[in-house]
Structure formats: C-alpha cells, structure tokens
Amino acid sequence: MALITWTAGQYGTNVGFADQEHQTLFGLLNKLYDEATGGAPRATVGASLDALIAYVVDHFAHEEKEMQAKGFGGYERHKAEHDALVGICADLQKKFHAGEAEVTDEVGQMVKGWLDNHIPTYDKAYAEVLS
Numbered sequence: 191m192a193l194i195t196w197t198a199g200q201y202g203t204n205v206g207f208a209d210q211e212h213q214t215l216f217g218l219l220n221k222l223y224d225e226a227t228g229g230a231p232r233a234t235v236g237a238s239l240d241a242l243i244a245y246v247v248d249h250f251a252h253e254e255k256e257m258q259a260k261g262f263g264g265y266e267r268h269k270a271e272h273d274a275l276v277g278i279c280a281d282l283q284k285k286f287h288a289g290e291a292e293v294t295d296e297v298g299q300m301v302k303g304w305l306d307n308h309i310p311t312y313d314k315a316y317a318e319v320l321s
Contacts, residue, residue, distance in 0.1 A: 191224075192220045192224075193219060193220050193223040193224075193298050193299075193302055194216050194219060194220065194302045194305060194306075195216070196209075196212060196213045196216045200309075200310070201305075201309045201310070203309070203313050203314050203316070203317045203320075203321075204317050204321050205256075205313075205316070205317055205320045205321045206321075207252065207256070208253060208313060208316075208320070211249045211252065212249075212309065212313075214245065215242075215245060215246060215249060216305075218238070218241060218242040218245055219242060219298070219301060219302075219305075221238055221242075222235065222238040222239055222241075222242050222293060222298075223293075223295075223298040225238055226238075226292070226293035226294065226297070226298070227294075227295055227298070235286075235293055236286060236287060239282075239283060239286060239293055240283065243276075243279045243280070243283055246275070246276070246279065247276060250272040250276065253268075253272075253313075253316075254268075254269055254272065256316075256320055257269075257316055257319075257320070260319050260320055261319075262316050262319045262320070264312070264315055264316065267312075268312050268315075268316070271308060271312055275304055275308075278300075282297065
C-alpha cells in the first residue's frame with residue numbers, strides 16, 4: 191500500500207517541474223517503503239534507498255536553482271530545510287550500507303511527515319514567483 195499519494199489539492203504547487211518531480215519522488219518513496227516493509231532483499235532496499243536519495247538531491251538542486259534565478263525571497267530558509275533532510279538521509283544511507291540501520295516504517299513515516307509539512311509550507315510559498 192502506498193505510504194503517500196500525491197494530490198493537487200494537498201501537494202500541488204502549480205509549478206510544472208516541481209509537481210512532476212514531486213510525483214516521481216513520491217513514487218520512489220512508495221517503492222522503497224513497500225520493499226523495506228514487505229521483506230524485500232536488503233540489496234533491493236539499498237538500491238531503492240540510493241535511487242531515492244539521489245533523486246531528492248537532484249530535485250532540491252533544481253528547485254534551488256529556479257528559486258535563485260527568480261530571486262525568491264525565501265530561498266535561504268527553504269535551502270536550510272533541504273540541507274537538513276539531505277543530512278538525515280545521508281546519515282541513514284551510510285548507516286544502512288554499513289549494516290547499522292534499517293529502513294523501517296518509522297523512517298517512512300518521518301519522510302512522509304517532512305513532505306506533509308514541507309510542500310504545503312515551503313514549496314507552495316514559491317508558487318507565485320516560479321509559476
């Protein structure tokens with residue numbers, strides 16, 4: 191079952207690239223969550239974790255580039271949010287591959303909670319400037 195479902199009402203920003211990338215990100219997160227909580231082999235979970243984190247880093251870089259190009263006033267605060275999540279993800283990734291951590295339901299819920307707050311609060315704030 192999907193951990194998170196993209197809907198225009200809850201997550202839409204009316205910024206084409208952002209909405210498209212968020213939908214892709216949700217798909218990668220759901221795939222990882224289903225594998226991790228469904229007993230998939232550790233190597234499969236690790237590959238999906240790596241793919242998700244790589245996509246998130248690229249997505250954040252794209253958003254940040256667009257915010258800077260359009261002179262979005264909330265850039266610094268928004269980037270700080272991105273940097274904090276990337277730090278958490280990088281730590282989990284390192285520990286997972288060292289055999290010191292697992293991708294659990296709690297991890298999935300933490301990421302879902304972050305997205306539930308970040309997109310409506312931070313991403314929707316740039317909609318007027320970037321659309």
